[in-house]
Amino acid sequence: MKNKLEFAKQIVLEAGEYIRQHLDDSLKIMRKTGPTDLVTQMDQQVQKDLVEKITRRYPTDQIFAEEDGLRSPISEGSVWVIDPIDGTNNFVAQKEDFAVMVAYFEEGQGQFGLIYDVMRDQLFYGGGEFPVYRNEVELTPFVDRPLDTLLMTSNVGMLEKNEWGMVDLGMKCLGIRVYGSAGISFSKILSGGILAYFSYLWPWDYAAAAIMGERLGYTVLNLNGDQPNYQTIEPIMMVPKAKLSEIQTYLKKGRN
Structure with missing residues (x-):
């Protein structure tokens, strides 16, 4: 499982780097369910790249993702959950406060998750059998307060x-x-x-x-x-x- 987490970290960081390199590209902005539910070609390309890397490395694993109708049940087998650009409206309007998110499940049990705050270069990762980190800093559990x-x-x-x-x-x-x-x-x-x-x-x-x-x-x-x-x-x-x-x-x- 550690190798799979390291692989996930690599491809999520690569996705963030790709977005930063193409941050000033002209965007083709499309509406999905409403005027504030946007998708761009960047969302689609980032997801395509993540899916291709995962399925090339782990050809029997399945995908549940935001775009393109990929909806393998999380409860069955080895499933990667992908949100290529979470906060697309922020990405379109201000080029910050958006994230790449990936989670991995086996038979419905979460093994690890990753949230990459692209513009702050902060990668949150871990869970399951792994401690949770922000980059190289291990995060501490919630401490109750009023x-x-x-x-x-x-x-x-x-x-x-x-x-x-x-x-x-x-x-x-x-x-x-x-x-x-x-x-x-x-x-x-x-x-x-x-x-x-x-x-x-x-x-x-x-x-x-x-x-x-x-x-x-x-x-x-x-x-x-x-x-x-x-x-x-x-x-x-x-x-x-x-x-x-x-x-x-x-x-x-x-x-x-």
Whole structure:
């Protein structure tokens, strides 16, 4: 497994380098499900390169990825989960605050995850049997503190409508941040700077963070408190296990 993780680190770093080299290329911007759900030829090329490298090295492994309809079930066999550019809107508009994310599963069990904050050159990796690192620094588990000393992050839509009591919860925290990228949000949780993240997410958005977060005292669940289905978009949270019960009191009030 260590060799597979080292291979994953290599191809994710190569993907980031490719993006930086082509950062000023003209983009062909396409809409998927709506005006803010964008994809570019860079997303497609980065995913194509990652898939080709994985399948060349591990020809029997399967792929679950954001683009091109690659949807092998995570519960069956050896499966790589890929988000080639998480935060495409940030990538298009400001050329920063986006990430390359990869996770690896065997028979539905997460073995390791990687989140690469491309423009800050920060690679988060590990989980499963591996410690979690940011570049060469091993990250430490969550240390419980009062809500009013901690920041949280969500998305604008949830905050605008106070869905699931997001604003109410945020008022009990030190403040609310919005980053526009699941990968960037998760990386800040893993680093210890953010308490929790709430948003509507696909499996490729949260798979890597779920594996790494487990090692550091966090859990990824849907907002009903159940395990994610790893198939469709759901309202998802990543929260410290030590704060789950307290946070759920706000979610239940907001839902009701």
